[in-house]
Amino acid sequence: MSTKDVLPVSIRAVVPTTNGCALFLGNTEKVFVIYMDPLVGNAIQRLTQGEKHERPLTHDLMGMLLTGLGAKVDRVVINDIKGSTYYGRMIVSVENELQQRKVLELDARPSDCLAMASQQNAPIYVTRDVWNEVEDMSEVLKGMESQGKQSSEDKPES
Numbered sequence: 001m002s003t004k005d006v007l008p009v010s011i012r013a014v015v016p017t018t019n020g021c022a023l024f025l026g027n028t029e030k031v032f033v034i035y036m037d038p039l040v041g042n043a044i045q046r047l048t049q050g051e052k053h054e055r056p057l058t059h060d061l062m063g064m065l066l067t068g069l070g071a072k073v074d075r076v077v078i079n080d081i082k083g084s085t086y087y088g089r090m091i092v093s094v095e096n097e098l099q100q101r102k103v104l105e106l107d108a109r110p111s112d113c114l115a116m117a118s119q120q121n122a123p124i125y126v127t128r129d130v131w132n133e134v135e136d137m138s139e140v141l142k143g144m145e146s147q148g149k150q151s152s153e154d155k156p157e158s
Helices: 038-048 058-068 110-120 128-133 138-154
Strands: 006-016 021-026 031-036 071-082 085-095 101-108 124-127
Touching (some): 031 110, 058 071, 058 110, 071 110, 101 110, 110 124
Antiparallel strands (some): 006 021
């Protein structure tokens, strides 16, 4: 997959929903939503805000394992969508003592990919095919952000 086939995106917001979390992913041109279970959504929100959990969660454990092995997440790619199900790939690399580099491309749930990218400060990409298929949710995100600003302005000062 060449760099012409993918676009860089970032996590714009994680919003709790009735059944889990809505993760807004995109750039200045477009934003789309991936829905996920609340545990992973909360973990991603915690990671993006730099918060530490009292005990290591699964993504923390995976990150410690990668670090211990001298590996790192190079990037993640949201590479397919079928119906409302997204698919992802996590690209991990490791160098041994002889400077030999090994690259692994792992199939993973996008939510896990995004959690690991957040934890490892790895870039996030989406394929052009997925980008062209997803609905633009930029206005929804802007509306939520402006509502949040209004709510915080309405709170009395202590």
